[in-house]
Amino acid sequence: MYRYDEYDQKIVDERVKQYSDQVRRRLSGELTEEEFMPLRLQNGLYMQIHGYMLRIAVPYGLISAQQMRMFAHIARKYDRGYGHFTTRQNIQFNWLKLQDTPAILADLASVQMHAIQTSGNCVRNITSDEFAGVAQDEVADPRPYAEILRQWSTFHPEFAFLPRKFKIAISGGREDRAAIYAHDIGLAVTKNAQGETGFRVLVGGGLGRTPIIGTEICEFVPWQHILTYVESILRVYNQYGRRDNKYKARIKILVKALGIDEFKRQVEADWADLKDGPGTLTREEVDRVASFFTDPAYETLPDHDSRLNEFKADSRSFSHWLQRNVRPHRVPGYAIVVLSLKKPGNAPGDATAEQMDFVADLADRYSFGELRITHKQNLVLADVRKKDLVSLWQEASAQELTTPNIGMLTDIISCPGAEFCTLANARSIPLAKLIAERFEDLDYQYDIGEITLNISGCVNACGQHHIGNIGITGVEKKDHDEWYQVSIGGAEGNDSSISKIIGPSFTFHQVPEVIERLIQVYLRERTEAERFIDTVRRIGHAPFKDHVYAADFDVQEEEVAGKHIVVPAQYDVPYFSPRF
Amino acid sequence: MIIKNKAIVADDWTVLRLQENEAAESVQVAAGKVIVPLKVWQAQRGALQQRTEIGVWLASDERPEELQGDIGKFAVIAVDFPKFSDGRGYSIAFNLRARLGYTGELRAIGDVLRDQLFYMQRVGFDAFAPRPDRKIEDALKGLNDFSEVYQTSFDPKLPLFRRVQRKGNQTESSQ
Numbered sequence: 001m002y003r004y005d006e007y008d009q010k011i012v013d014e015r016v017k018q019y020s021d022q023v024r025r026r027l028s029g030e031l032t033e034e035e036f037m038p039l040r041l042q043n044g045l046y047m048q049i050h051g052y053m054l055r056i057a058v059p060y061g062l063i064s065a066q067q068m069r070m071f072a073h074i075a076r077k078y079d080r081g082y083g084h085f086t087t088r089q090n091i092q093f094n095w096l097k098l099q100d101t102p103a104i105l106a107d108l109a110s111v112q113m114h115a116i117q118t119s120g121n122c123v124r125n126i127t128s129d130e131f132a133g134v135a136q137d138e139v140a141d142p143r144p145y146a147e148i149l150r151q152w153s154t155f156h157p158e159f160a161f162l163p164r165k166f167k168i169a170i171s172g173g174r175e176d177r178a179a180i181y182a183h184d185i186g187l188a189v190t191k192n193a194q195g196e197t198g199f200r201v202l203v204g205g206g207l208g209r210t211p212i213i214g215t216e217i218c219e220f221v222p223w224q225h226i227l228t229y230v231e232s233i234l235r236v237y238n239q240y241g242r243r244d245n246k247y248k249a250r251i252k253i254l255v256k257a258l259g260i261d262e263f264k265r266q267v268e269a270d271w272a273d274l275k276d277g278p279g280t281l282t283r284e285e286v287d288r289v290a291s292f293f294t295d296p297a298y299e300t301l302p303d304h305d306s307r308l309n310e311f312k313a314d315s316r317s318f319s320h321w322l323q324r325n326v327r328p329h330r331v332p333g334y335a336i337v338v339l340s341l342k343k344p345g346n347a348p349g350d351a352t353a354e355q356m357d358f359v360a361d362l363a364d365r366y367s368f369g370e371l372r373i374t375h376k377q378n379l380v381l382a383d384v385r386k387k388d389l390v391s392l393w394q395e396a397s398a399q400e401l402t403t404p405n406i407g408m409l410t411d412i413i414s415c416p417g418a419e420f421c422t423l424a425n426a427r428s429i430p431l432a433k434l435i436a437e438r439f440e441d442l443d444y445q446y447d448i449g450e451i452t453l454n455i456s457g458c459v460n461a462c463g464q465h466h467i468g469n470i471g472i473t474g475v476e477k478k479d480h481d482e483w484y485q486v487s488i489g490g491a492e493g494n495d496s497s498i499s500k501i502i503g504p505s506f507t508f509h510q511v512p513e514v515i516e517r518l519i520q521v522y523l524r525e526r527t528e529a530e531r532f533i534d535t536v537r538r539i540g541h542a543p544f545k546d547h548v549y550a551a552d553f554d555v556q557e558e559e560v561a562g563k564h565i566v567v568p569a570q571y572d573v574p575y576f577s578p579r580f
Numbered sequence: 581m582i583i584k585n586k587a588i589v590a591d592d593w594t595v596l597r598l599q600e601n602e603a604a605e606s607v608q609v610a611a612g613k614v615i616v617p618l619k620v621w622q623a624q625r626g627a628l629q630q631r632t633e634i635g636v637w638l639a640s641d642e643r644p645e646e647l648q649g650d651i652g653k654f655a656v657i658a659v660d661f662p663k664f665s666d667g668r669g670y671s672i673a674f675n676l677r678a679r680l681g682y683t684g685e686l687r688a689i690g691d692v693l694r695d696q697l698f699y700m701q702r703v704g705f706d707a708f709a710p711r712p713d714r715k716i717e718d719a720l721k722g723l724n725d726f727s728e729v730y731q732t733s734f735d736p737k738l739p740l741f742r743r744v745q746r747k748g749n750q751t752e753s754s755q
């Protein structure tokens with residue numbers, strides 16, 4: 001993976017110094033909270049319900065064992081012993097003190113990490129395919145370009161105060177695993193007919209209040225020009241994006257207002273005199289960065305390991321795990337392993353300090369010392385020898401990291417919701433727990449097959465509910481009570497789509513039953529080999545809607561006093577959400 | 581006092597801001613060194629361009645191209661930041677310098693605070709009028725927050741990868 005040279009290190013170190021001074025000025029009263037806010041927000045520091053939340057960048061999801069151990073250290077020393085991996089391949093710590101944050105950033109800088117631009121109206125952490133470099137369907141490795149874009153966007157002087165946040169994702173496989181259609185800019189590394197590398201560029205995707213699937217702005221931008229092309233998109237957006245209404249400030253609104261043709265015309269007019277200028281990438285620079293992403297020392301191994309089959313026959317859980325959590329690798333004898341952070345009962349994406357240390361050890365012993373964080377809030381060991389799978393599985397099982405549910409109903413994506421977030425209308429984590437426990441039965445999950453379920457605590461859509469096959473959103477009604485809207489038909493990847501709401505919203509305890517009914521329709525209607533999403537697309541919403549609302553819900557709502565009864569133990573803390 | 585060319589210097593320009601009851605066509609532009617709003621410049625161009633020293637300022641929603649052809653007439657061009665979070669001024673400055681070829685004093689006015697100065701100088705500002713309720717000496721420090729940057733803008737003209745020899749992976753296989 002990429003290693004800092006003296007320039008990278010200097011920039012990050014100077015950032016720590018600058019930020020420390022900003023905190024000092026805030027604590028001394030020199031800066032008002034209003035002035036400090038945009039500064040801390042450029043650094044991933046939010047004020048949340050319990051205190052400060054720090055979001056740390058894991059550039060394109062790639063992390064070393066040593067860096068993971070630093071997360072464990074931060075969790076223990078400054079937080080309550082755990083962290084939360086997010087859909088944007090970052091990690092969040094929820095219980096920090098402002099005065100500790102400079103020390104945390106210094107700790108991070110010592111392992112080549114930072115929290116730069118993990119929030120605020122700037123270019124955010126660049127996300128990418130969690131299987132980059134090892135996927136069988138890869139056209140070109142997106143990681144060198146992701147790193148080049150990371151450097152380009154870091155402290156870009158012109159784009160630090162955009163109308164709104166700006167998210168870039170980049171994928172390199174034939175199948176998009178980075179949700180590039182749901183980003184402000186989505187890039188797919190491709191090859192043209194002459195075999196030259198370039199990018200298909202999408203623009204104006206985004207979720208939030210107004211979910212929109214990105215539109216192609218250019219079919220092929222040669223690799224040399226990608227930085228200047230992205231610069232022109234940002235310049236047009238910076239000048240013309242709306243600033244009068246933050247709900248209409250994302251680039252998607254500008255692209256819609258102008259139309260893609262006019263937007264493209266403006267971008268290309270701006271680009272005309274940047275093209276071939278000094279911002280143009282050089283072969284040497286791409287090669288230099290790519291030299292960090294060459295293959296590790298793979299052994300020559302047979303692709304099949306007979307012991308695997310034996311063990312599979314013996315152990316049903318292992319065989320389930322192989323089927324769901326282990327993915328094919330492009331090198332014979334190797335496999336990609338997804339460690340599930342979705343054990344029913346736990347908060348999706350949470351990991352304890354012990355688990356972090358543990359996965360770091362696993363990475364050292366089984367996967368060349370590296371891990372990836374997925375945009376579905378799981379972890380990946382990308383280079384595991386097939387002959388090590390049994391022992392890896394045995395060890396990881398002891399740490400509850402082998403729930404064989406990847407891509408299935410209990411692999412729920414969820415935002416932090418009301419337990420942490422001041423914007424929440426709903427309790428995402430307890431709801432995820434309730435649903436996961438209801439559908440824990442593996443046979444049932446395997447019967448249902450591939451499905452995605454996403455939960456967001458409010459319209460902001462941090463849980464990306466618009467691109468879940470089933471999406472759940474917390475909505476507020478006038479009585480300040482929590483209500484849950486259910487939608488179906490969303491998807492990410494090459495056939496991305498935005499889900500549609502099925503009808504009036506539900507109470508907290510009705511939701512699992514609603515999902516059950518949706519599944520019943522699917523199981524009744526599906527043709528062979530049809531996934532849930534395929535059935536929805538084929539038969540439409542009506543049969544689902546009819547069935548869900550056909551019968552009354554026979555569920556007991558909790559007493560108000562016992563309202564938080566389903567909160568996972570580590571969240572069961574004094575609670576002062578403004579909403580509840 | 582303003583910051584100019586990385587030093588605190590006295591300033592004898594005044595910035596004319598139109599009051600609600602004033603119109604660009606009829607407002608009296610005082611004698612001496614005045615930085616007038618773009619609209620006033622456009623409305624009173626004939627008279628104003630007779631002066632030996634005149635400045636103009638752009639609001640964040642105005643286009644620098646409006647000054648095309650007139651660029652050489654100003655001793656100072658200022659860009660107003662109504663709120664520090666309004667980042668349009670950065671692109672205006674970049675366009676003035678890089679596209680319109682403006683070489684005179686380019687001044688940031690309005691909600692100008694220490695922590696923006698580093699970015700501002702990189703897109704082409706060389707003069708800053710920090711918010712008067714803040715110590716200008718502190719603001720000056722903001723210009724030196726970083727000693728190295730990655731990307732090109734107006735300053736520097738070349739990105740890091742064209743300025744220095746950076747090393748690739750030194751280990752045998754990247755782990």
Ligand code: HEM
Pocket residue numbers: 046048053085086087088092164165167182183184205206207208209246250414415416420421422423460461462463464
């Ligand atoms: C707890 C503190 C958080 C706050 C205050 C917060 C706030 C927001 C807001 C206001 C938006 C809407 C932006 C817009 O529509 O312009 C948003 C979008 C989003 N956030 Fe968060 N968020 C938080 C945590 C998270 C977490 C934990 C994740 C990942 C699990 C996340 C991932 C996202 C994603 C994927 C989007 C949608 C991106 C898009 O609109 O294109 N956020 N967030």
Ligand code: SF4
Pocket residue numbers: 415416417418421422423424425426428456457458459460461462463
């Ligand atoms: S979706 Fe809403 S509730 Fe959930 S984290 Fe985002 S802002 Fe908070």
